[in-house]
Amino acid sequence: MRKVEVCLSPELLHLYDVDDKIVVIVDIFRATSTMIAALASGVTGIVPVMDLETCKSYKEKGYIIAGERDGQKAPGFEMGNSPIAYLEGDFLGKKIAMTTTNGTVAIEKTKNAAHSILIGAFVNISATTRFIQNQKKDVLILCAGWKGKFNLEDSLYSGALVSKLHPHFRTDCDSAIALKSLFESNSHRLQLFIGQASHAKRLQNHGIEKDIDFCLEMDKYDFTALLQGNEISIHKA
Numbered sequence: 637m638r639k640v641e642v643c644l645s646p647e648l649l650h651l652y653d654v655d656d657k658i659v660v661i662v663d664i665f666r667a668t669s670t671m672i673a674a675l676a677s678g679v680t681g682i683v684p685v686m687d688l689e690t691c692k693s694y695k696e697k698g699y700i701i702a703g704e705r706d707g708q709k710a711p712g713f714e715m716g717n718s719p720i721a722y723l724e725g726d727f728l729g730k731k732i733a734m735t736t737t738n739g740t741v742a743i744e745k746t747k748n749a750a751h752s753i754l755i756g757a758f759v760n761i762s763a764t765t766r767f768i769q770n771q772k773k774d775v776l777i778l779c780a781g782w783k784g785k786f787n788l789e790d791s792l793y794s795g796a797l798v799s800k801l802h803p804h805f806r807t808d809c810d811s812a813i814a815l816k817s818l819f820e821s822n823s824h825r826l827q828l829f830i831g832q833a834s835h836a837k838r839l840q841n842h843g844i845e846k847d848i849d850f851c852l853e854m855d856k857y858d859f860t861a862l863l864q865g866n867e868i869s870i871h872k873a
């Protein structure tokens with residue numbers, strides 16, 4: 637039987653075997669939710685980048701540059717890390733280079749070893765579940781966390797995904813078992829529960845409650861986002 641594990645932070649990644657696995661990168665607030673919003677708005681490719689300078693250099697290649705640090709749009713960038721911003725503009729056929737505090741770093745850390753990398757978010761969780769169910773691979777869910785620390789929102793997403801995969805996947809990983817249980821006992825009040833998260837409070841201080849609401853919406857979209865080469869795009873089966 638296939639196996640699912642959860643790594644609670646990129647700082648713990650060295651303890652896991654990534655080779656030949658499907659890795660689901662999750663950064664609910666907000667990088668991976670924002671990537672799904674951008675693709676849903678017609679963006680054809682997103683290049684995740686570790687640092688601001690490399691990201692800026694994509695401008696001359698015709699990319700829209702999106703840069704965020706500590707919850708704010710970085711100086712000199714066209715976009716920050718708001719999913720809502722992608723729902724408002726004209727992004728059809730555009731490509732984006734993106735760097736964020738936690739999310740794009742987590743992608744960079746796994747991209748050379750994994751069999752495939754999926755972008756995980758509540759807004760497309762059922763599509764991601766279906767994609768995984770159709771593959772014959774073990775799964776590692778990697779929480780981007782916050783600056784190396786555990787966070788509630790990525791963990792709850794991990795629990796939700798483990799719960800959805802459960803009948804077909806074995807979980808002998810304690811974090812997966814714990815988060816499945818945490819999700820199942822709080823699924824009826826998810827918004828309220830995640831509202832306590834330190835990250836939600838940080839973002840509320842920036843006045844971006846609409847972003848938080850968006851990131852916690854379940855199954856708004858029915859597509860999977862996959863890293864292919866160095867670019868994230870919608871996966872067509």
Ligand SMILES: O=C(O)[C@H](CS(=O)(=O)O)OP(=O)(O)O
Nearest residue numbers: 665666667706736737738739
């Ligand atoms: O913009 C965000 O939501 C965060 C910034 S921070 O963690 O609040 O500083 O970046 P992300 O990479 O999406 O976690």
